Structure formats: C-alpha cells, structure tokens
Amino acid sequence: MDSFWSVFGGAFGLVFALDPDLMEIIGLSMRVTLTAVFFACLIGLPLGAAVGAFRFPGHTLLAVSLNALMGLPPVVVGLLVYLLLSAAGPLGPLKLLYTPTAMIVAQMVLVTPIVAALTRQLVEDLNREYSEQYASMGVGPIDRLTSLLWDARYSLLTVALAGFGRAVAEVGAVIIVGGNINHVTRVMTTTIALETSKGNLQLALALGVILLLIAFFVNACVMTLRASAARAAYA
Amino acid sequence: MRDIAFDLAAAPSATIKSTPRDVLLEARSLGFTAGKDSLLNDVNLKILRGSRTLIMGPNGAGKSLLLRLLHGLLQPASGEVLWQGAPLTRQSRRSQAMVFQRPVLLRRSVLANLKFALSVRGWRGKERSGKIETALASAGLSHLARRPARVLSGGEQQRLALVRALACEPDLLFLDEPTANLDPASTAAIEDLLMDASARGVTIVLVTHDAGQAKRLGEDLIFLQDGSVAETGSVDQVLNTPQSEPVRAWRQGRLYLGPNTHSMQNHSRRML
Amino acid sequence: MIRRTFLALTGAAICFAVACQSAIADDKFIIVQSTTSTQNSGLFDDLLPKFKDRTGIEVRVVAVGTGQAIRNAANGDGDVLFVHSKPSEEKFVSDGFGVSRADVMYNDFIIVGPTSDPARVAGSSDVVEALQKIAEAKAPFASRGDDSGTHKAELRMWKAAGVDAAASSGDWYRETGSGMGATLNTGTGMGAYIMTDRATWIAFGNKADHTIVVEGDPKMFNQYGVILVNSKEHPHVKSDLGQTFIDWLLSKDGQDAIASYKVDGQQLFFPNANDGSS
Numbered sequence: 001m002d003s004f005w006s007v008f009g010g011a012f013g014l015v016f017a018l019d020p021d022l023m024e025i026i027g028l029s030m031r032v033t034l035t036a037v038f039f040a041c042l043i044g045l046p047l048g049a050a051v052g053a054f055r056f057p058g059h060t061l062l063a064v065s066l067n068a069l070m071g072l073p074p075v076v077v078g079l080l081v082y083l084l085l086s087a088a089g090p091l092g093p094l095k096l097l098y099t100p101t102a103m104i105v106a107q108m109v110l111v112t113p114i115v116a117a118l119t120r121q122l123v124e125d126l127n128r129e130y131s132e133q134y135a136s137m138g139v140g141p142i143d144r145l146t147s148l149l150w151d152a153r154y155s156l157l158t159v160a161l162a163g164f165g166r167a168v169a170e171v172g173a174v175i176i177v178g179g180n181i182n183h184v185t186r187v188m189t190t191t192i193a194l195e196t197s198k199g200n201l202q203l204a205l206a207l208g209v210i211l212l213l214i215a216f217f218v219n220a221c222v223m224t225l226r227a228s229a230a231r232a233a234y235a
Numbered sequence: 236m237r238d239i240a241f242d243l244a245a246a247p248s249a250t251i252k253s254t255p256r257d258v259l260l261e262a263r264s265l266g267f268t269a270g271k272d273s274l275l276n277d278v279n280l281k282i283l284r285g286s287r288t289l290i291m292g293p294n295g296a297g298k299s300l301l302l303r304l305l306h307g308l309l310q311p312a313s314g315e316v317l318w319q320g321a322p323l324t325r326q327s328r329r330s331q332a333m334v335f336q337r338p339v340l341l342r343r344s345v346l347a348n349l350k351f352a353l354s355v356r357g358w359r360g361k362e363r364s365g366k367i368e369t370a371l372a373s374a375g376l377s378h379l380a381r382r383p384a385r386v387l388s389g390g391e392q393q394r395l396a397l398v399r400a401l402a403c404e405p406d407l408l409f410l411d412e413p414t415a416n417l418d419p420a421s422t423a424a425i426e427d428l429l430m431d432a433s434a435r436g437v438t439i440v441l442v443t444h445d446a447g448q449a450k451r452l453g454e455d456l457i458f459l460q461d462g463s464v465a466e467t468g469s470v471d472q473v474l475n476t477p478q479s480e481p482v483r484a485w486r487q488g489r490l491y492l493g494p495n496t497h498s499m500q501n502h503s504r505r506m507l
Numbered sequence: 508m509i510r511r512t513f514l515a516l517t518g519a520a521i522c523f524a525v526a527c528q529s530a531i532a533d534d535k536f537i538i539v540q541s542t543t544s545t546q547n548s549g550l551f552d553d554l555l556p557k558f559k560d561r562t563g564i565e566v567r568v569v570a571v572g573t574g575q576a577i578r579n580a581a582n583g584d585g586d587v588l589f590v591h592s593k594p595s596e597e598k599f600v601s602d603g604f605g606v607s608r609a610d611v612m613y614n615d616f617i618i619v620g621p622t623s624d625p626a627r628v629a630g631s632s633d634v635v636e637a638l639q640k641i642a643e644a645k646a647p648f649a650s651r652g653d654d655s656g657t658h659k660a661e662l663r664m665w666k667a668a669g670v671d672a673a674a675s676s677g678d679w680y681r682e683t684g685s686g687m688g689a690t691l692n693t694g695t696g697m698g699a700y701i702m703t704d705r706a707t708w709i710a711f712g713n714k715a716d717h718t719i720v721v722e723g724d725p726k727m728f729n730q731y732g733v734i735l736v737n738s739k740e741h742p743h744v745k746s747d748l749g750q751t752f753i754d755w756l757l758s759k760d761g762q763d764a765i766a767s768y769k770v771d772g773q774q775l776f777f778p779n780a781n782d783g784s785s
Contacts (some may be wrong), residue, residue, distance in 0.1 A: 093743075194734060198547045
C-alpha cells in the first residue's frame with residue numbers, strides 16, 4: 001500500500017519543516033502532559049507508597065479502588081471535570097474550562113490512580129523485604145515512606161512513564177475540557193482527531209507517527225537511566 | 236518451668252566492665268502459635284547485661300522465631316518479654332539492633348546505608364560522619380564507601396549490616412545466623428567484630444548452627460527442640476556433656492524424632 | 508469510596524493546577540460554541556484572523572455537535588452560540604439562555620454516494636424520491652445518529668419520504684453516533700450513501716470513490732444562526748465582545764468575508780443576514 005509508507009515520509013517532512021503551528025502543538029502537548037504527570041506523581045507516589053507500606057482500616061478497599069480507577073475511561077473523566085469546571089458547575093468561577101489548566105487537571109485525574117496503584121505494588125514488594133529491618137531500626141512512618149520511595153526510585157521511573165504514556169496518548173478527556181481551540185488548547189491528540197474528522201487521514205497518521213516518536217524518545221531516555229541504575233544494583 | 240540465669244562467675248572475659256550483670260532481657264513463659272500449630276512453647280530465659288548467648292537447635296526448632304519475639308518484631312501469643320524489667324516498647328527496641336541471615340541493605344551506597352540508620356537514631360552532622368568513619372574502618376569498608384551496597388560481596392554486605400547495627404550503639408545485638416552463607420575468612424571477620432563489640436559491653440544474642448562458632452563465641456547456650464528449651468548451660472558444658480536426648484542426637488548428627496522414638500542412626504555425620 | 512477518592516483526587520488536582528497556572532494575561536477573547544461543519548470546512552480559519560485584525564478580539568472556537576454546543580452554551584460555557592438547527596436555537600432563546608437569534612449564512616445539504624450507485628439516484632435533485640429509492644434498494648446509508656443539526660435535518664428528510672429508516676437500523680441504515688467527519692470516513696469505507704453539508708464534503712480529504720449524487724433540492728437548505736448567550740442567566744458572559752463579533756458577522760464586511768471563502772474555487776457558505784428572514 002503506497003500511501004501507508006508515504007505517511008512516514010510525510011511525518012518526517014512535517015518535523016523537519018519545523019512548522020510553527022506544529023511546534024506549538026507539540027510544545028503544548030508536552031507542557032500539559034508533563035505538568036499533569038508531575039502533579040500526578042506528587043500525589044500518587046506518596047499515596048501509593050502509604051497504601052503499599054501501611055495497614056489501616058479500609059486498606060484493601062483503597063487498594064482495590066486505586067486499581068479499579070486505573071481503568072477510568074478518559075471520556076468519563078472529561079465529562080466529570082467538565083461538569084466541575086463548567087460555568088454552571090461548582091468550580092465555574094475559576095474560569096478554567098477551555099484552558100490548558102483544565103486539560104492538566106483532567107490528565108492528572110486520569111494518571112494519578114495509575115501512578116498510585118503501580119507505586120503501591122512496587123512499594124509493597126520492597127516493604128516486604130525491608131519491613132523487619134525497618135521495625136528493628138525503629139524507623140518512623142514518615143522516614144519509612146520516604147525511604148521506600150527513594151529506594152524504589154528507579155522502578156518508579158517506569159511508573160511515571162506509564163502515566164506519561166497514558167496522558168500523552170489520551171484524547172477523550174482533553175478534547176472535552178480543552179475544546180481543541182486553535183492556538184490555545186490544541187494538542188497532538190486533538191489535532192489527530194480533528195484531521196481524521198476532516199478526512200485528512202495521511203496527515204493524521206503522520207501526526208500519530210510524530211507522537212509515537214516523542215513517546216519513543218522519552219521512553220528511551222528513562223530506560224537508559226534505569227539501565228545504568230540497574231547496573232549499579234540500585235533498581 | 237525451667238529458669239535460666241547466668242551468673243557473673245561464668246563470665247570468662249577479663250575485659251568485661253565490672254558493672255554488676257543485671258538482667259537486661261527476660262522472657263516469661265513465651266508462646267507463639269500459627270493457626271493450630273504451637274511453634275514456641277513456654278520459653279523462659281534471662282539475658283544478662285554484657286553476656287554472649289547462643290541459641291542453637293535443629294531446623295524448625297523456633298530459633299529465628301524466638302529471636303524475633305525477643306526483639307519485638309512479632310507479638311507472642313502468650314507470655315511476655317521484659318526489657319530491664321518493663322514491657323518491651325518501641326523505645327526500648329531502639330536500644331537493640333538485629334542482623335539478619337541475609338543482610339537487608341537499602342538500594343543505596345554503603346555510606347548512605349550507614350547514614351540512614353544513624354539519622355533514624357537522631358544523629359546528624361559531624362557526630363554522624365565521625366561514627367560512619369569509625370564503622371567503615373572497623374569493617375574494612377572505607378574504600379568502598381561510595382559503592383552501591385548491593386554490589387558488595389556477601390561477606391562485605393554482612394560486615395556492613397553488622398557495623399550498621401553496631402554504629403547505632405545498641406545495648407543488645409541480635410544476630411540470626413549471620414555467617415550461614417559466608418566463607419571462613421568472612422566468618423572470621425564477623426566473629427572478630429562481634430568479640431570487639433562484646434568487649435565494649437554490647438550484649439549479644441546469636442542464633443547459629445555452627446558448633447565451632449558456638450565454641451569460639453559463646454558463653455551461654457540455649458538449645459531449642461520443637462519450640463521448647465531442651466537444655467541450657469555454658470557452651471562447653473552443653474556441647475561436650477549433653478544432658479538431654481535432643482542435644483545428644485544433634486551432636487551425633489541424628490534427627491531427633493521425639494521422646495518416644497529412636498533417633499535415626501543412619502544420619503550420623505561429623506563430631507566436633 | 509471510589510467516588511470519594513475520585514473527588515479528593517480531582518480536588519487536589521485542581522488546587523495544584525490553579526496554583527501553577529500560567530495565567531493567560533490577555534483577557535480580550537470570547538468563546539464561541541459552534542459545530543464541526545464550520546470548523547472542518549476551514550471557514551473559521553479564514554474568518555477569525557480577519558475579525559481579529561479589525562477588532563483585536565480573539566475568538567476561541569469549541570467545535571462540537573449542535574446538540575452539545577447548545578448544552579454547553581446553556582451551561583454558560585461560551586459567549587456566543589453559532590450553530591445550524593433553527594428550532595433548537597429558537598428554543599434556546601425562548602428558554603432565556605440567549606439574547607436573540609440572527610441568520611448569518613446558509614449552505615446546503617447534499618447526499619453523497621459511491622460511483623457504482625446501487626440505488627440509481629445519481630443526478631437527482633429530489634431528495635424525497637432519492638431516499639425512497641435507497642430504502643427500496645436497501646442500499647447502505649450512513650447516518651450521524653448523534654442528535655446533531657445535520658442528523659435532525661436528515662430525520663426530517665426521512666419523515667418527508669415516509670420511510671421509517673430507524674426500523675432498519677443495523678441493517679442497511681447505519682447510525683455511526685459520531686461527527687460528520689467520522690461518519691464520512693465510515694460511510695466512504697462501507698460504500699454507503701451519506702447526507703452531509705456541502706462545505707464539509709468539499710473540504711473532506713478522504714472521499715474515496717464517492718461523489719455527490721443528490722443536490723439542489725430546496726428542502727436541503729441549511730441555515731446557520733448566531734446567538735449571544737444571555738448575561739442575565741450567566742453574568743460572566745462577555746456581552747460586549749460577543750456582540751461585537753455578532754455585529755461584525757452580520758455587517759457587510761463580515762458577510763463579504765463569508766462569501767469570499769472558497770475551497771477548490773467553490774463558495775461554501777452563502778451569507779444571508781440581510782434577507783430579513785429572521
């Protein structure tokens with residue numbers, strides 16, 4: 001199929017043309033996703049670690065909930081965040097709807113359970129190894145939490161990557177709360193959706209290839225870091 | 236009820252401080268069950284300050300379990316553990332330390348492992364770095380300080396775990412078969428560190444399978460069989476002139492199958 | 508529990524995001540809730556820069572289906588509504604959500620189909636007859652099925668043709684439940700007839716072997732209207748800026764701009780603000 005291969009040529013053509021609109025879209029995609037993943041980690045890492053390291057009433061329910069929330073459909077998240085941020089919603093006065101911030105919020109909501117659930121699993125395994133030593137040393141809960149997170153740091157990079165992958169590829173939520181407004185909230189995935197609906201399938205696919213390349217690059221960087229850590233037996 | 240109390244006269248080492256040997260740790264009719272199985276049954280013992288006590292016995296006798304109960308890592312099903320006459324608390328556990336059979340080292344550098352243990356005990360700054368230097372030097376690990384702890388050899392790892400425990404300046408140190416996986420040279424290094432610590436007054440409670448190690452290190456010996464104390468006394472006394480059938484069977488390399496059965500003769504092995 | 512966790516997460520998320528928001532300093536913009544047909548045809552890309560040149564006002568377009576655009580505007584999530592379903596628009600105004608409605612322009616609906624033309628309708632200008640033939644031939648027909656303006660218009664056509672197409676849903680009548688572009692992609696893929704607005708079709712890039720088979724029927728007239736969202740209902744609505752946009756659309760300058768937008772040399776939208784039809 002001729003057009004199938006020409007798509008890749010088209011993708012590289014787009015990248016090397018350094019089209020300012022495309023650069024803006026890629027830039028916004030990265031800004032939104034990286035910010036969302038950052039804050040998702042800020043919440044998800046300690047939350048997941050706490051669920052993994054401690055036993056408390058409702059622990060199992062919380063662990064199961066986090067796992068279940070990993071499967072949240074993006075469109076549902078988009079609608080819930082839309083209803084919250086809509087002018088008619090409880091947070092309407094913040095005027096966040098149709099801004100990049102709204103997209104960050106939606107992606108955060110999507111990614112935080114993933115980060116928390118995967119962190120819980122990792123930390124639980126690590127804690128199994130460390131818990132007697134911690135108990136023997138008399139390590140307090142805060143020290144225990146930070147220490148577990150620190151020792152799992154390289155494995156947690158993979159967790160952040162999983163969150164990044166989910167966020168960067170997601171379209172259902174951001175198109176609802178962002179509105180796909182040109183030059184304001186248009187990101188890679190919403191552009192792909194738009195070009196598809198215009199019937200510009202080659203362009204849409206070329207953009208998809210670019211998105212894939214970006215994801216590949218980010219993954220390669222993190223994996224290299226992790227591999228060197230593994231050689232040092234830190235991971 | 237078999238009470239064990241080791242008196243001052245039994246102390247062979249002249250370097251022990253001349254403080255009166257009060258009871259540091261005491262177990263009263265300690266019991267532990269898992270489901271229906273009774274894993275530890277009516278264990279009574281007293282550990283005197285500054286002593287070196289060995290816990291021996293065949294596999295499954297409950298040695299490691301007893302150590303964890305004494306350290307407070309597990310809660311007994313019956314009986315109690317007293318630290319200087321009072322019930323064990325998290326605070327009293329801070330006066331103790333434990334080294335496990337497989338060293339549990341954080342995924343950090345040698346230095347960071349020591350740093351973490353010392354900061355948990357509240358040491359900071361110059362005081363802490365001083366202690367770290369001393370600990371590293373005593374274990375012969377100074378040149379490896381920046382290495383990730385988990386790439387060290389087995390012997391180096393266990394030395395690190397030991398000096399990390401000792402750096403926290405515990406009154407009492409528990410060790411659960413610390414040399415089971417080590418070669419003779421590494422074993423000797425660990426034993427030297429232990430004797431030094433003992434000389435500084437650290438009370439030592441050590442689980443081992445190695446009768447030679449018991450003779451090299453021990454003063455007092457508690458022999459466990461099937462969750463109960465079979466025999467106690469000085470190391471030489473128990474190992475050389477065993478009074479109980481379980482110890483005799485163990486010394487002859489036989490499996491002891493209980494008071495009503497004959498031990499399996501065909502398993503006889505080495506005699507020390 | 509899941510719900511509470513979710514709410515807690517969302518709340519925390521919003522707090523952080525608000526805290527870190529790089530505030531968009533320029534407040535001189537309005538949000539227009541509009542339809543995919545205007546966006547996909549490229550009209551806005553042509554129109555809005557001209558408007559910004561003259562007034563300095565940035566127009567941010569949220570392009571969704573007419574039904575959703577109206578619901579969003581009713582929630583106050585927009586300053587101006589620019590859609591094409593006159594009955595719904597009039598209800599929006601009479602419900603108090605909009606100030607008043609004005610005609611802006613029209614385009615027309617067409618039916619596209621495969622060149623093989625299994626229902627033998629090519630060249631027709633009678634939509635009723637064509638739909639009846641399609642139903643008789645049980646030729647595949649792809650419908651939006653999404654309650655959009657185009658979908659509502661299509662249903663009116665079926666009604667006029669006296670065909671209960673919904674009864675054959677899943678058989679030859681296929682409801683995609685998605686936007687115009689997605690429905691065109693689906694329809695051209697399965698060799699189905701599709702009713703679409705002309706503007707979207709001309710600008711559409713994946714025509715496959717489909718061509719226009721029915722056009723020119725006066726029934727297929729597709730009127731666009733513009734409404735300022737009522738600030739009595741939603742006080743934050745930027746009435747002044749919104750009215751400026753509407754006034755410009757209806758002015759000679761705006762109407763000329765609409766008329767001058769061409770794709771492949773074809774005019775897509777026909778301004779009719781001054782016909783007095785509203």
